[in-house]
Amino acid sequence: MTLNQILEQLKLAGYKATATRTLILETLIKNHELILSADEIYLMVKLENAKINRSTVYRNLEILSEENLLYKTITDQGVTKVKLRCCDKHHHHLICDRCGKIVVFDQCASDLYREFAQGHGFLLTGHTLELHGICKNCQLLERV
Numbered sequence: 001m002t003l004n005q006i007l008e009q010l011k012l013a014g015y016k017a018t019a020t021r022t023l024i025l026e027t028l029i030k031n032h033e034l035i036l037s038a039d040e041i042y043l044m045v046k047l048e049n050a051k052i053n054r055s056t057v058y059r060n061l062e063i064l065s066e067e068n069l070l071y072k073t074i075t076d077q078g079v080t081k082v083k084l085r086c087c088d089k090h091h092h093h094l095i096c097d098r099c100g101k102i103v104v105f106d107q108c109a110s111d112l113y114r115e116f117a118q119g120h121g122f123l124l125t126g127h128t129l130e131l132h133g134i135c136k137n138c139q140l141l142e143r144v
């Protein structure tokens with residue numbers, strides 16, 4: 001999704017394209033290959049504009065979440081991290097639990113899931129699958 005598409009969706013929901021909101025979205029778009037905690041996003045936004053306060057960033061993330069624009073995960077350390085939702089076809093994510101690096105995994109064993117569910121008398125209506133790990137860079141850092 002482009003910045004304009006997101007701003008347009010927010011506008012329809014009654015949220016104006018304020019400078020802060022735009023800056024937060026630009027930060028998320030620029031870092032689309034990372035999944036970030038609210039605090040990490042706050043620190044990045046603050047580098048661009050030191051006057052922005054934490055609660056404004058948190059509130060904006062809540063709005064994006066309410067508008068279903070965020071993909072969320074919880075790391076192995078229990079931290080909630082978010083990224084802008086990708087809007088192309090069905091796919092899964094491989095996530096580094098240290099730095100938040102994301103790799104798109106566009107294969108899906110949906111036939112296998114459907115058969116499994118059917119075997120238990122279920123009509124499968126959806127699934128979530130997320131692969132977690134530690135990326136090459138983070139493995140090297142941890143060895144030091």
Ligand SMILES: [Zn+2]
Pocket residue numbers: 096097098099100101134135136137138
């Ligand atoms: Zn990593």
Ligand SMILES: [Zn+2]
Pocket residue numbers: 090091092107108109110127129
């Ligand atoms: Zn799938």
